[in-house]
Amino acid sequence: MRVLFVGGTGIISTACTRLAAEVGIDLTLLTRGHHAAELPAGVKTLAVDMEDSAAAARALAGERFDAVVDWIAYTPAHIERDLRLFGGRTRQYIFISSASAYQKPATDYLITESTPLANPYWEYSRNKIACEERFLRAYREEGFPVTIVRPSFTYGDTLIPLAVNSFTKSYTVVDRMRRGKKVIVPGDGSSLWVLTHNSDFAKGLMGLLGHEQSIGHAFHITSDEAMSWDQYYRIVGEAAGVEPQLVHIASDFIAACLPEELGGLTGDKSVSVVFDNSKIKRFVPGYCATMPFGRGIRRTIAWFDADPARKQIDAEANATWDKLIEAYEDGARAAATRFRG
Numbered sequence: 001m002r003v004l005f006v007g008g009t010g011i012i013s014t015a016c017t018r019l020a021a022e023v024g025i026d027l028t029l030l031t032r033g034h035h036a037a038e039l040p041a042g043v044k045t046l047a048v049d050m051e052d053s054a055a056a057a058r059a060l061a062g063e064r065f066d067a068v069v070d071w072i073a074y075t076p077a078h079i080e081r082d083l084r085l086f087g088g089r090t091r092q093y094i095f096i097s098s099a100s101a102y103q104k105p106a107t108d109y110l111i112t113e114s115t116p117l118a119n120p121y122w123e124y125s126r127n128k129i130a131c132e133e134r135f136l137r138a139y140r141e142e143g144f145p146v147t148i149v150r151p152s153f154t155y156g157d158t159l160i161p162l163a164v165n166s167f168t169k170s171y172t173v174v175d176r177m178r179r180g181k182k183v184i185v186p187g188d189g190s191s192l193w194v195l196t197h198n199s200d201f202a203k204g205l206m207g208l209l210g211h212e213q214s215i216g217h218a219f220h221i222t223s224d225e226a227m228s229w230d231q232y233y234r235i236v237g238e239a240a241g242v243e244p245q246l247v248h249i250a251s252d253f254i255a256a257c258l259p260e261e262l263g264g265l266t267g268d269k270s271v272s273v274v275f276d277n278s279k280i281k282r283f284v285p286g287y288c289a290t291m292p293f294g295r296g297i298r299r300t301i302a303w304f305d306a307d308p309a310r311k312q313i314d315a316e317a318n319a320t321w322d323k324l325i326e327a328y329e330d331g332a333r334a335a336a337t338r339f340r341g
Contacts, residue, residue: 001210002026002064004049006082012096012154015198016069016205017043020048023206030059058145067209068295069094079131080139087189092215094208095135098150098222099220099236099275100125100268109192112276113150113218122263132218139216146206148218152275153268153297154283156198157303158310162236163193163229163269164254164261166314171304174240181206182247182325189230189248197225206286216282222275223289229269231282235294239301249328254331257324306326 008029016018020027029039033047043298048059050072068090070082079095086093103116104125117132119125138144155161160170164184176183204221208214227235230246237244251270255262281287306311 001066002028003098003209004028004030004065004068005064005071006030006068006073008069011153011159012069012090012198013069013071014158015202018203019199019206020209023135025137025206025209026162030056050078050081056081056085058205060089065090067092067094069096069205069209070097073131074317075127076130076134079134080081082317083134083144085168087142087144090145092147092210092212093135094147094205095131097132097148097150098125098128098216099150099222099273100272101128101132101150104183104271106271106273107138109272110114110274110276113220113279116299121267125265136216137182145215147211147214147216149205149208150220152194152196152220152222153275154196154198154201154222155279157300160197160236160297160304163235163265165203166317169312169314169317170201171311172314172317174236174301174304175311176318177240177242177244178239180242180245181322182245183233183256184321184325185229185233185248186251186254187229187234187248189246191227192226192228192274193232193269194222194224194226194273194275195293196221196289197296203272203289204280204284204287207280207287207324210316210326211283217279218284219280219283220275220277221280221287222277222292223291223312224273224275224277225289227293229322234295236297239294247325247328249324253328254324257327258320 003025007013007125018040020045028044030046030048032049046059048222050056068086101117102111104119117129132148153161162173163172163186175182189334201221233244233246251265
């Protein structure tokens with residue numbers, strides 16, 4: 001099977017690139033040419049900036065694929081570009097959407113693919129919803145062979161996935177734990193969440209590649225393991241060899257102080273979410289997420305500990321969190337004094 005990944009070197013897509021190579025897929029990555037890690041043997045590359053539509057069209061001239069997966073399409077403008085580039089060039093196009101597109105606030109904790117799409121809190125999610133709607137219109141009106149995949153919070157060896165952390169320098173939260181500093185948990189820490197290892201997501205995606213019956217459908221691919229944020233933080237602390245000092249701060253308070261956090265918390269991680277994976281299991285018999293978080297995060301911490309150069313600290317995030325914790329605790333003390341007085 002001949003497959004094109006647009007992108008293919010991110011947290012999720014790297015695992016899919018690795019597994020595609022292992023199972024013998026004829027894989028080409030269309031990227032800007034920057035690879036953080038060595039690519040698996042046999043994986044080919046096309047060095048093209050997708051923002052240059054003319055250059056992309058030239059690079060793809062005469063090419064045909066059994067499946068195309070675009071990992072870096074985020075806006076309706078990207079979708080119009082892909083419809084022009086890949087219409088008639090592939091038997092299947094997989095759009096990587098986001099599970100954050102599901103209804104917020106949720107009316108039911110259990111999420112299925114038929115859960116409404118609506119997120120007034122996060123522009124990123126609203127853009128993904130608009131992209132999905134455009135693709136489905138192209139499917140209905142033009143026969144464009146789209147399959148929609150909605151990952152949720154997915155991590156791997158290079159990312160420590162917690163609700164309040166630095167995405168680009170995710171060791172920061174473990175550094176705080178190891179130095180005995182407080183780390184922030186949104187809400188009271190009891191809301192349920194699902195974290196998925198990228199190797200598990202890759203198994204689901206491989207099963208959808210070339211799957212003609214999946215065209216016109218949407219799927220999420222997640223773990224079946226659901227735990228509270230307090231549990232996730234404590235498991236990370238255990239893997240790091242410490243007892244984390246947790247401070248619970250309401251998401252509304254965090255967003256009032258840091259408006260940029262509204263989307264990622266109120267629009268995503270601060271509400272209880274459990275995914276029903278029946279659909280992906282029905283279309284991909286045998287799909288099962290087999291990496292429990294406790295084992296996966298030990299691998300991740302070991303990856304950081306293996307090389308001090310990987311342990312980059314986000315100083316700006318650290319200062320912001322310290323300021324936020326101080327403001328919250330000052331306010332809590334003032335409120336307690338007022339009520340006692």
